[in-house]
Amino acid sequence: MKHPASARPRKTGIIFIAAVLAASLLAWGGIQLAVAANADHRQLQVADGDGQTHLLPLDQDGSYTFTTSLGTNVVTVADGSARMESSDCPGHDCIDQGSIDNAAEMIICMPHKLIVGIVEDEEN
Incomplete structure (x- = not known):
């Protein structure tokens, strides 16, 4: 058939x-x-209100404190992402922004003029 x-x-x-x-x-x-x-080729870039820029590894977990003439912020890196752990700014909007894990995202603390972002590691 x-x-x-x-x-x-x-x-x-x-x-x-x-x-x-x-x-x-x-x-x-x-x-x-x-x-x-x-x-593996990303770093955390933190620009503070005093004009300093800091590069931190995203592949190493840790907490980093940034104290400037405008105030203090603590940024925590865990599992390849970063978030604002604490800040003595009013309102704490920077903490409420949550974590970032790619170059299209930023955390900004306006009162402290602190900008946290992810950039490619220039050495790689």
Whole structure:
């Protein structure tokens, strides 16, 4: 007995969908590898209100205190991200900004003129 002609297009459609899914998974995996490789070459840049710029490793967990003529801020680095742990500024908006983990994000403490951002490691 012959299979109906409509069975062939259905089988072709299933193969096409499987190929698209496989290609999507490969692309997703490649992107994840690229992001992971890039994560090793990032640093935390902190510019304070006194005109100093500090570079800190994002791959080492720790807390860093920045005291300037405008006040004190504590930045915590954990698991490749950074957040403002504490600040003696009024309002604490910088603390409420949450954590950052890529170069498109910043934490800004306006009263202390402190800017925290992520930059690529220039040596790599």
